Amino acid sequence: MTNADTVAELRFEPPAPGYWERDPVHFPRPMTRYWQEVHPAAFARGTGDFARFYGMLMGSLASAYVHGFGYRSMVPVADEEVPARFERATEVMQGKLWREQLRDWDERVKPESIRAHQAVQSVDPAVLSDQELVEYLTRCRDHHAAMIAQHMRYTASAVVPTGDFLAHVGDWTDVPPAELLGLMRGTAPVSAGASAELERLIAALEADARARELLASGDDPAQVLTELRALDGEAGEAVSGYLDLVGYRLLDGFDISEPYALAMPDALVRAIQIAVAGRDLEGADVEAAVADIRGKVPEQHRAEFDELLGEARLTYRLRDERGVFSDIWASGLMRRAVLEGGRRVAERGLIHEPVHLIDAGFDEMCSLVADGSGPSADELAARATERTTRDPKAAPRSLGDPPPPPPDASGLPPDVARLMRATGIALGHLFGSSEAEHDEEVLRGLAASPGIYEGPARLIAGPSEFDRIVTGDVLVTQSTTEAFNILLPLLGAIVTDSGGLLSHSAIVAREYGIPGVVGTREATGRIGDGVRVRVDGDAGEVTVVE
Amino acid sequence: MTGAPVDALQRVPLFADLNQREVKQIARLFKQRTFPAGETVVQEGSGGAAFYVIESGEATVFVAGKEYSTLGPGDYFGEIALIDEGARLATITATSELGCYGVTFWDFRPLVESNGVIGWKLLQSLARMYREARAG
Amino acid sequence: MKGTVPLVKAHETALYGSKAVGLGQAIRDGLPVPPGFALSGAIVEAVAAGNDRAIKQVAKTARPLGGPLAVRSSAVDEDGAEASFAGQHLTLLNVPSSEHLGAALSEIWWSANSDSAISYRQRVGLFTRPSVGVVVQALLDPESAGVMFTRNPINGADERMIEASWGLGEAVVAGQVIPDSYRIHRSGEVLQRTPGFKKIAIRTLPEGGTFEQEVPPELVEQLCLDDGQLAELNGLADRCEQIYGPARDIEWAFADGKLHLLQCRAVTRSGS
Numbered sequence: 001m002t003n004a005d006t007v008a009e010l011r012f013e014p015p016a017p018g019y020w021e022r023d024p025v026h027f028p029r030p031m032t033r034y035w036q037e038v039h040p041a042a043f044a045r046g047t048g049d050f051a052r053f054y055g056m057l058m059g060s061l062a063s064a065y066v067h068g069f070g071y072r073s074m075v076p077v078a079d080e081e082v083p084a085r086f087e088r089a090t091e092v093m094q095g096k097l098w099r100e101q102l103r104d105w106d107e108r109v110k111p112e113s114i115r116a117h118q119a120v121q122s123v124d125p126a127v128l129s130d131q132e133l134v135e136y137l138t139r140c141r142d143h144h145a146a147m148i149a150q151h152m153r154y155t156a157s158a159v160v161p162t163g164d165f166l167a168h169v170g171d172w173t174d175v176p177p178a179e180l181l182g183l184m185r186g187t188a189p190v191s192a193g194a195s196a197e198l199e200r201l202i203a204a205l206e207a208d209a210r211a212r213e214l215l216a217s218g219d220d221p222a223q224v225l226t227e228l229r230a231l232d233g234e235a236g237e238a239v240s241g242y243l244d245l246v247g248y249r250l251l252d253g254f255d256i257s258e259p260y261a262l263a264m265p266d267a268l269v270r271a272i273q274i275a276v277a278g279r280d281l282e283g284a285d286v287e288a289a290v291a292d293i294r295g296k297v298p299e300q301h302r303a304e305f306d307e308l309l310g311e312a313r314l315t316y317r318l319r320d321e322r323g324v325f326s327d328i329w330a331s332g333l334m335r336r337a338v339l340e341g342g343r344r345v346a347e348r349g350l351i352h353e354p355v356h357l358i359d360a361g362f363d364e365m366c367s368l369v370a371d372g373s374g375p376s377a378d379e380l381a382a383r384a385t386e387r388t389t390r391d392p393k394a395a396p397r398s399l400g401d402p403p404p405p406p407p408d409a410s411g412l413p414p415d416v417a418r419l420m421r422a423t424g425i426a427l428g429h430l431f432g433s434s435e436a437e438h439d440e441e442v443l444r445g446l447a448a449s450p451g452i453y454e455g456p457a458r459l460i461a462g463p464s465e466f467d468r469i470v471t472g473d474v475l476v477t478q479s480t481t482e483a484f485n486i487l488l489p490l491l492g493a494i495v496t497d498s499g500g501l502l503s504h505s506a507i508v509a510r511e512y513g514i515p516g517v518v519g520t521r522e523a524t525g526r527i528g529d530g531v532r533v534r535v536d537g538d539a540g541e542v543t544v545v546e
Numbered sequence: 547m548t549g550a551p552v553d554a555l556q557r558v559p560l561f562a563d564l565n566q567r568e569v570k571q572i573a574r575l576f577k578q579r580t581f582p583a584g585e586t587v588v589q590e591g592s593g594g595a596a597f598y599v600i601e602s603g604e605a606t607v608f609v610a611g612k613e614y615s616t617l618g619p620g621d622y623f624g625e626i627a628l629i630d631e632g633a634r635l636a637t638i639t640a641t642s643e644l645g646c647y648g649v650t651f652w653d654f655r656p657l658v659e660s661n662g663v664i665g666w667k668l669l670q671s672l673a674r675m676y677r678e679a680r681a682g
Numbered sequence: 683m684k685g686t687v688p689l690v691k692a693h694e695t696a697l698y699g700s701k702a703v704g705l706g707q708a709i710r711d712g713l714p715v716p717p718g719f720a721l722s723g724a725i726v727e728a729v730a731a732g733n734d735r736a737i738k739q740v741a742k743t744a745r746p747l748g749g750p751l752a753v754r755s756s757a758v759d760e761d762g763a764e765a766s767f768a769g770q771h772l773t774l775l776n777v778p779s780s781e782h783l784g785a786a787l788s789e790i791w792w793s794a795n796s797d798s799a800i801s802y803r804q805r806v807g808l809f810t811r812p813s814v815g816v817v818v819q820a821l822l823d824p825e826s827a828g829v830m831f832t833r834n835p836i837n838g839a840d841e842r843m844i845e846a847s848w849g850l851g852e853a854v855v856a857g858q859v860i861p862d863s864y865r866i867h868r869s870g871e872v873l874q875r876t877p878g879f880k881k882i883a884i885r886t887l888p889e890g891g892t893f894e895q896e897v898p899p900e901l902v903e904q905l906c907l908d909d910g911q912l913a914e915l916n917g918l919a920d921r922c923e924q925i926y927g928p929a930r931d932i933e934w935a936f937a938d939g940k941l942h943l944l945q946c947r948a949v950t951r952s953g954s
Contacts, residue, residue, distance in 0.1 A: 462584075463584060463585050463586050466586035466589055466637070466639075467586060467589070467590070467608045467611065467637035467639060468611065469589075470591075470611075471591055483585070486586060486589045486592055487589065487592075489591070489592055490589075490591050490592065
């Protein structure tokens with residue numbers, strides 16, 4: 001049930017000046033008040049860290065919430081820092097400094113994080129006094145905030161080498177990016193939940209008939225897990241070790257409103273069953289796919305192909321590890337603490353259900369536990385209902401100013417341009433998957449100028465309509481001539497009905513470094529004026545995204 | 547005939563404080579230009595290179611997509627481009643065939659730079675225009 | 683006033699621009715360029731400024747060509763600079779005769795001094811005043827024409843990429859049709875022949891000017907170049923590369939069964 005009637009009354013105002021974009025991939029639903037309090041500062045810190053490490057022209061990313069929906073905006077770096085950033089970007093690309101980050105992650109940050117999670121986890125909130133619980137809530141909150149920043153800090157190292165690989169191979173062949181991402185398969189066991197603990201668990205279960213019987217019994221999953229834990233010897237220890245590692249990971253999403261694994265025993269049991277049933281040895285398949293694609297790359301680029309693929313594979317597992325070992329775990333621990341608080345506060349008749357405490361802000365949680373003061377039971381219940389029933393379709397894709405045009409890569413030092421392109425492509429492909437939930441219209445044409453750009457389409461019949469173009473628009477027109485040049489500095493991308501790769505539109509799009517798709521035949525017939533489109537100049541595709 | 551008619555230029559506020567000889571010097575720099583009806587003469591947001599005085603025809607001025615005013619013979623536009631290389635502040639479209647006289651900033655600048663008097667007078671005009679804009 | 687020479691005598695790019703000198707050099711090297719004249723940047727500016735003597739001089743110079751004329755910009759600091767200025771040079775195909783050159787040259791001068799030309803120059807780091815010469819030639823009436831890059835501009839592969847359509851090559855340059863797309867290995871092996879969707883052809887009018895002719899349905903998706911013509915184009919690509927170096931952007935036309943070279947310039951960094 002959606003409260004579609006009241007949704008119509010919601011006004012979405014930009015949270016601050018600038019261009020704000022929704023992130024429906026990571027935040028598909030409204031977030032809790034607690035999350036809205038904690039996330040922005042940690043997010044800004046972590047994104048600022050990776051931008052500085054990689055010498056990006058971004059200062060940081062700001063996040064803000066409008067009616068619970070997450071929006072983000074880029075804060076550019078200060079002008080006076082740009083030269084230092086250029087230098088750093090060159091250093092990064094030449095020295096492959098993501099390897100440094102990867103090493104840091106493996107040798108220090110991940111093990112320390114696991115220890116920190118386990119330290120917080122080892123406290124049983126049920127035995128704490130009210131005052132101690134409030135202190136523990138604070139400890140969990142601080143830990144969560146630090147872990148959110150940590151997750152973001154490693155974003156670029158997960159993304160840049162992959163994006164760099166996609167960018168180069170996209171230039172050399174016409175293999176679609178989705179297929180290229182498949183070459184990373186087999187290098188990220190943690191996506192499937194695998195770890196040393198799981199390996200140990202599989203070995204133990206394979207050796208223990210009684211354990212295997214339990215697993216296959218089809219009994220109540222919570223019961224199955226309890227009994228597995230209670231087994232003697234290696235099996236029981238292995239099960240406990242595994243559950244300790246994954247038990248408090250959120251199964252989906254990032255907010256404390258999401259359940260953690262231990263609360264869904266059937267999911268856990270299924271994961272163990274699959275792992276024990278047989279590891280999917282995709283190694284051989286992947287190597288064949290690599291050889292096939294390598295064969296499509298022109299000979300003079302093959303050595304570079306190998307190098308780029310190597311770097312991408314090295315860092316690909318960071319994509320999942322950086323979440324799972326950071327805030328996905330810390331959020332589960334916070335939830336656990338809040339649920340204990342909720343249990344007590346509900347028992348005292350102050351709220352209707354323990355889970356409603358999830359919708360209190362942090363200070364409200366603490367005061368309700370400490371002395372019972374804070375929002376009423378009905379108020380919290382109403383918040384929970386609103387948050388879970390608000391229709392995401394009501395939230396506009398963007399707020400505030402029109403999107404800034406993509407930076408002019410042709411004026412940048414080559415390593416900086418390469419870094420920007422790698423980041424853009426990777427983020428577009430790795431995190432664009434949720435677009436499937438919208439009605440998609442994909443138009444195909446010739447991939448005239450590389451890059452991906454999203455913005456409002458502007459149908460222009462000729463020079464008399466030029467005044468309708470606003471900075472950041474995607475020009476959609478039959479064909480272009482010199483007369484259209486006056487618009488070029490304003491455009492984010494070019495789409496035409498006719499024309500080839502050597503036509504005026506294709507050449508100026510490449511010249512200006514903006515994505516271009518020409519020869520679509522019917523762009524002006526199929527794309528509505530003002531609708532948001534994504535122009536993929538590498539794939540030669542134009543997609544209506546709303 | 548080369549250049550623009552002197553009397554057309556004398557009406558331009560930017561040149562209001564110049565004497566006839568000085569205006570003649572500037573007038574010589576102008577070239578005729580004709581825009582077909584419907585053509586965008588100047589695009590809001592894009593870099594500006596030339597200043598135009600209209601001799602014949604009509605043009606419409608749009609600011610942020612909304613119609614703002616119309617221009618006809620004797621009117622001028624784009625003068626800020628002569629001083630400041632920033633973006634055009636409005637979009638101007640020729641409603642009929644538009645006959646103009648135009649001068650680009652790199653024809654105009656050397657004259658101003660070498661003639662301190664003209665430069666000084668232009669600065670005074672700009673200051674006055676600025677004060678009027680702020681008051682209004 | 684100095685300022686007009688036959689193309690074959692155009693040597694100084696500082697006066698006539700690199701397109702004129704390029705075409706002049708091509709003629710001197712024996713390449714099949716239609717004959718014509720080069721007009722200097724100075725005389726083009728004088729014509730645009732309304733100088734009567736200059737106007738009369740250019741009309742007289744071009745009279746032997748008859749009409750209609752193809753009038754093309756030849757910007758003085760073009761190729762050699764890092765950007766193609768693609769689209770910054772105006773080509774006027776509808777100049778009925780030499781008496782109409784004055785207006786054409788004025789249009790070309792303003793196009794080189796337009797807002798977008800200036801922004802473009804600033805963007806690519808050129809802060810000098812533009813100077814634009816002009817090339818005047820008799821306009822051809824081709825059966826088919828188009829563009830050839832001697833290196834693939836999308837992926838840098840060492841092969842010729844050709845886009846072709848019926849009638850004047852403007853249809854390909856201005857992207858008014860989806861042209862046939864061909865790729866040829868430099869050995870001559872044809873790697874790709876993809877028919878386009880060539881609904882219109884740009885044709886000349888006897889009294890001057892051009893018009894968009896609707897292409898008969900059976901020709902819309904029929905390849906407009908046969909293997910013999912592709913071989914000729916590959917040969918032309920070879921000769922241009924030998925003379926000028928790799929990565930050439932060539933405009934060509936088949937008229938009266940003969941291959942003509944209309945333009946040959948460097949493919950820019952971003953164009954490749």
